[in-house]
Structures are given as structure tokens and as C-alpha cells.
Amino acid sequence: MGEALGSFAHEVEDLRAMLLAQLQGCRNEQAMRLRLRAxxxxxxxxxxxxxxxxxxxxxxxxxxxxxxxxxxxLDAVLRRHWPEAPVSRPAPLR
Known part of the structure; x- marks a missing residue:
């Protein structure tokens, strides 16, 4: 059980770190609220x-x-920890 708990904590920290990294340089109110939620x-x-x-x-x-x-x-990290996550298909960026 301890190993599963450690894996779960790692999953959450991995997702949190990715989301916070994506907010680097964002100073708007939405970003500040999202950091708190994360x-x-x-x-x-x-x-x-x-x-x-x-x-x-x-x-x-x-x-x-x-x-x-x-x-x-963020979707890439979600798929790693939750393979059946309902994430959208990557679309080409222009």
C-alpha cells in the first residue's frame, strides 16, 4: 500500500509541476487563481x-x-498517469 500511495503522490506532483510550468510568465488574475487551484x-x-x-x-x-x-x-502528462483520460486529439498548430 505504501508503494501505491507514493505513486499517487508522484502522479499529483508531476501534474502539478507541469501545470505550474505552463503558467510561467502569466500574471493575469486567471493564472493566479489557477495556481492556487493547482x-x-x-x-x-x-x-x-x-x-x-x-x-x-x-x-x-x-x-x-x-x-x-x-x-x-498537460495532456501528455495526464495520459501517462491516466491512460484513458478523455483528452482531445492533438490538432496542427499554425
Missing amino acids: RCTCDARAFWHLRPRLMQAVAAEHGEVQARRSVAA
Whole structure:
């Protein structure tokens, strides 16, 4: 059981680190609220629900292309920890 708990904690920290990394350089109010939520989120499914907020926060400062890249980066980590995560197909970025 201790090993499963350690794996679960690693999963959450991995997702948290990725989401926070994608918010680097974002100083808007949405990003500040999302950072707080990320620090309080405790499982992969909850991080999945933060994807639209990540898109909004990054797009507000860096545009949609960068926001889509940020969500794709989070999706990659989600798939690693939750293989059946309902993430969108990667679409070509222009």
C-alpha cells in the first residue's frame, strides 16, 4: 500500500509541476487563481477539469497557439498517469 500511495503522490506532483510550468510568465488574475487551484488539487481527474482554465489563462497573455501547446503538454502528462483520460486529439498548430 505504501508503494501505491507514493505513486499517487508522484502522479499529483508531476501534474502539478507541469501545470505550474505552463503558467510561467502569466500574471493575469486567471493564472493566479489557477495556481492556487493547482496547489489544492489532489488527483488526475481534477487536473483534467483545470484544462479549460489553463487554456484561458495562457491565451489571455500569450495567444491561442501557446495556450494550445500548454494544454497539449498537460495532456501528455495526464495520459501517462491516466491512460484513458478523455483528452482531445492533438490538432496542427499554425
